[in-house]
Amino acid sequence: MSDYNFIERPRYTCALGGAIAAVSALPKAVPILHAPPGCAGNFAWTQAGGAGLQVGGYCGGLSIPGSNIQEREVVFGGAERLAEEVRHTLELMRGDLYVILTSCVTEVIGDDIGSVVRPLQEQSVPIFFAETGGFRGNSYQGYDLVLQSLFKDFVVKTGKKQPRSVNLWGITPFIDVFWRGNIENIRRLLEKLELTVNSFFTVDDSVDGIRAAGGAALNIVVSEVFGLGAARLAQEVHDTPYLSTPLPVGPAATNEFLRQVGEALDLDPALVEEVIQYENKRYYSLLEPLADCFNDLDLQRYAVIIGDTNYAVALTRFLGDDLGWLPEVVGITDILDEEQQASITGRLSKLDSGLSPNLIFHTDGSAIAAAVREHWAGSQSQAGKYANPLNPSFVIGSALDRELARELGAGHLSVSFPVANRAVIGRGYTGYNGGLTLIEDLISTIIAGR
Numbered sequence: 279m280s281d282y283n284f285i286e287r288p289r290y291t292c293a294l295g296g297a298i299a300a301v302s303a304l305p306k307a308v309p310i311l312h313a314p315p316g317c318a319g320n321f322a323w324t325q326a327g328g329a330g331l332q333v334g335g336y337c338g339g340l341s342i343p344g345s346n347i348q349e350r351e352v353v354f355g356g357a358e359r360l361a362e363e364v365r366h367t368l369e370l371m372r373g374d375l376y377v378i379l380t381s382c383v384t385e386v387i388g389d390d391i392g393s394v395v396r397p398l399q400e401q402s403v404p405i406f407f408a409e410t411g412g413f414r415g416n417s418y419q420g421y422d423l424v425l426q427s428l429f430k431d432f433v434v435k436t437g438k439k440q441p442r443s444v445n446l447w448g449i450t451p452f453i454d455v456f457w458r459g460n461i462e463n464i465r466r467l468l469e470k471l472e473l474t475v476n477s478f479f480t481v482d483d484s485v486d487g488i489r490a491a492g493g494a495a496l497n498i499v500v501s502e503v504f505g506l507g508a509a510r511l512a513q514e515v516h517d518t519p520y521l522s523t524p525l526p527v528g529p530a531a532t533n534e535f536l537r538q539v540g541e542a543l544d545l546d547p548a549l550v551e552e553v554i555q556y557e558n559k560r561y562y563s564l565l566e567p568l569a570d571c572f573n574d575l576d577l578q579r580y581a582v583i584i585g586d587t588n589y590a591v592a593l594t595r596f597l598g599d600d601l602g603w604l605p606e607v608v609g610i611t612d613i614l615d616e617e618q619q620a621s622i623t624g625r626l627s628k629l630d631s632g633l634s635p636n637l638i639f640h641t642d643g644s645a646i647a648a649a650v651r652e653h654w655a656g657s658q659s660q661a662g663k664y665a666n667p668l669n670p671s672f673v674i675g676s677a678l679d680r681e682l683a684r685e686l687g688a689g690h691l692s693v694s695f696p697v698a699n700r701a702v703i704g705r706g707y708t709g710y711n712g713g714l715t716l717i718e719d720l721i722s723t724i725i726a727g728r
Contacts, residue, residue: 289611292412295321296420301377302338303451303479308373311344312360313381318342328696329452343367357389374485378407385411406431418504421450425508433492445494446477448501455697459706470553492516503587525588528596528713561710580668584609584675585694598631605635609646647682
């Protein structure tokens with residue numbers, strides 16, 4: 279047997295891919311790629327094929343300007359070539375924000391990007407750069423690096439805080455295929471708490487709002503992993519505290535999320551509870567007509583959940599505590615340290631339903647699939663008539679998990695990246711409305727062939 283470990287079915291790109299996705303989602307932003315010619319095209323088609331046909335943005339995808347460095351720049355340096363590209367970009371492409379993103383090659387040769395950017399900043403050009411060489415991590419790290427550069431080099435420092443103003447992040451554009459709907463669902467709920475919300479990546483955001491983000495009273499990161507580097511930097515540079523919470527999907531998690539926000543901002547508890555009671559009443563009133571069919575058609579399922587930390591934790595809790603399904607195996611595909619793994623393990627071992635799914639941490643999707651098959655085979659081998667065949671079942675993951683679902687005879691829904699078998703525009707699974715949308719998608723998948 280070979281000593282090499284082959285990673286199959288990756289669920290993300292390198293850091294540069296995540297950075298391109300993040301900048302492409304900023305309002306009227308123009309990413310400028312300082313890289314060889316292949317990077318932008320590869321990321322564009324990866325994004326299109328994995329993000330529910332979403333690619334580009336105001337000036338993203340195949341429209342991204344780039345320095346397209348060659349052997350000459352590798353030998354003699356590429357700063358001069360980058361300066362030329364930036365000059366032409368400013369002439370030809372009208373943007374509210376310009377962001378230079380570096381690649382592996384340009385970081386290795388040591389180009390001084392600051393020497394290109396500083397003179398333009400002195401002329402009040404809205405431009406900054408982020409060091410996003412692919413070797414720095416995966417897509418999620420690239421997203422975090424862009425946010426860090428925003429808060430370090432673009433957001434205005436101010437000692438004055440707006441008591442009801444918050445920044446919201448932790449949902450990665452395009453890599454979270456449902457990012458638009460997910461952000462908007464949470465934003466809507468925060469606005470019901472009479473907060474002013476700056477969420478950076480929605481159609482309701484602006485560069486002026488981003489520039490003033492240092493005046494927020496609280497940074498809300500709806501992730502226990504993604505965007506925490508930016509939160510810590512913003513706390514250090516702008517003296518803004520942050521709240522890190524799991525992605526809220528469905529009533530149980532969203533109730534808890536709103537109470538945490540209320541406590542962190544010292545909001546009127548009566549207002550918070552009023553919003554929670556209204557949203558719960560609306561949620562269950564809309565869900566009630568489905569209850570008879572849900573029970574009579576036996577739509578409960580044994581579930582496999584495969585995805586990044588945000589989705590794996592949120593969907594497992596929603597299925598087990600809100601929908602009444604039975605999460606059996608949870609596969610988390612992120613690169614996590616031991617402390618992060620221990621925290622997530624503790625969270626998923628304390629479901630209100632009392633269920634305790636088998637938890638797998640692995641970046642190789644094939645290894646997770648093998649563990650799921652082993653778990654399912656073990657259930658079949660139990661003694662005699664008391665065997666539990668874990669049937670009917672359902673796999674919630676990415677488009678890469680369709681084969682596993684077929685092998686198990688299970689239903690399948692693509693939620694986590696890559697999603698190649700669904701077109702996505704504004705759907706989202708966060709909050710109360712998102713929980714209803716997820717139930718619709720799950721049940722519709724089950725009954726589609728009837």
